[in-house]
Amino acid sequence: MPKKAIVLYSGGLDSTTCMAIARAEGFKPYAISFSYGQRHSVELDLAKANASAMGAEEHLVVDFDYRKIGGSALTGDIAVPKDGVGNDIPVTYVPARNTVFLSFALGWGEVIGAHDIFIGVNALDYSGYPDCRPEYIAAFEKMANLATRAGVEGTGRFLIHTPLIDLTKAEIIRKGLSLGVNYARTHSCYDPAPDGAACGLCDSCRLRLKGFAEAGLQDPASYMKR
Amino acid sequence: MPKKAIVLYSGGLDSTTCMAIARAEGFKPYAISFSYGQRHSVELDLAKANASAMGAEEHLVVDFDYRKIGGSALTGDIAVPKDGVGNDIPVTYVPARNTVFLSFALGWGEVIGAHDIFIGVNALDYSGYPDCRPEYIAAFEKMANLATRAGVEGTGRFLIHTPLIDLTKAEIIRKGLSLGVNYARTHSCYDPAPDGAACGLCDSCRLRLKGFAEAGLQDPASYMKR
Numbered sequence A, B: 001m002p003k004k005a006i007v008l009y010s011g012g013l014d015s016t017t018c019m020a021i022a023r024a025e026g027f028k029p030y031a032i033s034f035s036y037g038q039r040h041s042v043e044l045d046l047a048k049a050n051a052s053a054m055g056a057e058e059h060l061v062v063d064f065d066y067r068k069i070g071g072s073a074l075t076g077d078i079a080v081p082k083d084g085v086g087n088d089i090p091v092t093y094v095p096a097r098n099t100v101f102l103s104f105a106l107g108w109g110e111v112i113g114a115h116d117i118f119i120g121v122n123a124l125d126y127s128g129y130p131d132c133r134p135e136y137i138a139a140f141e142k143m144a145n146l147a148t149r150a151g152v153e154g155t156g157r158f159l160i161h162t163p164l165i166d167l168t169k170a171e172i173i174r175k176g177l178s179l180g181v182n183y184a185r186t187h188s189c190y191d192p193a194p195d196g197a198a199c200g201l202c203d204s205c206r207l208r209l210k211g212f213a214e215a216g217l218q219d220p221a222s223y224m225k226r
Helices: A013-024 A041-050 A097-112 A134-147 A149-153 A169-178 A203-214 B013-024 B041-050 B097-112 B134-147 B149-153 B169-178 B203-214
Strands: A004-008 A028-035 A058-063 A116-118 A159-161 B004-008 B028-035 B058-063 B116-118 B159-161
Touching: A004 A013, A004 A097, A013 A028, A013 A116, A013 A169, A028 A041, A028 A097, A041 A058, A097 A116, A097 A134, A097 B097, A097 B134, A134 A149, A134 A159, A134 B097, A134 B134, A169 A203, B004 B013, B004 B097, B013 B028, B013 B116, B013 B169, B028 B041, B028 B097, B041 B058, B097 B116, B097 B134, B134 B149, B134 B159, B169 B203
Parallel strands: A004 A028, A004 A116, A028 A058, A116 A159, B004 B028, B004 B116, B028 B058, B116 B159
Antiparallel strands: none
């Protein structure tokens, strides 16, 4: 029987590729998404519509309002920057977001007996978020095994899988295509139009477009007309 | 100016004592509570009513439905055991709960510039939860400093304070009383009556009553008549 895995699934390019990889590695993916007050809820709508087609056995959506925490362009009143990817941690960084997401994944994993957790973080073509780095992931994994029944009772060991961490965006796209991912059904923009069209200018759009260009491909997502 | 500290505050005996200790150590407490679908919501109501009187500068209540995750007597349909404190991890253990709570605390702390986080875990008179042990707390702290901007930019270091971890329940109560805590306004029961009266039989009530008895004191909380 295939092993269950939790997959953090936003409906974006990276997490959708990550789900395809989990499946290709023989896991049964249990997708978890978060409705946390993000301004780009188009992504979540796509995640809900496509989870099953993308191979999820189940799809859990956890709701909470991270706007109460604030501190980010993705949840607050700060504008999303559109002038290119810089070297500092940008205002789109959401404080402790991956830690909150992975914690819920850990709880669900413990309940359903899934000790493998996939997260599509990437430390190469990325925005410089601290919680996308390998040393952070290793520390979370260590903590996870001390936090839980499985770790104490020796009935399993949690593994955080980051299959995209060392890949360029172009490599991620090629990998996903080889596994049958339909990128027309993924969304990455931080600040989409009401009809869901991507802005083409935020860090996330720029990294995505650069990835498709480097892979010699056309991005099938829809972008705002200019 | 006093430093800000985040205090995980459930409205129970331990977390209320913890807030008093944070204040006594010179911190300005920012209390965070969680409405997560717990069956003992009396505790949360008390937390909301008393946070300010107990010394909190602000009180943030984060809502999410952990019943979707399940796996615990505190959130699910499993009955709360009333036959005494055992040696195994009991069914009242909520998978990854402290990790989820601390993660939200970390996010809020990063936003408001509070690098000190207080949590009233106790590894002596406790129910045997894996996420109350010192080795877990140390691993969370390490992860927290890799997860965040402050850790990367060197602008602060998160510290998880666990002032109750080595104390007996009686010592916690004596400490709280010396700091002016009014325990009549705290609640600990896992399965209270609709009017808020504590059951007196769940692990949490047993540990609390034992604590007051060992301290040679009467618990001022209200218990169900038998």
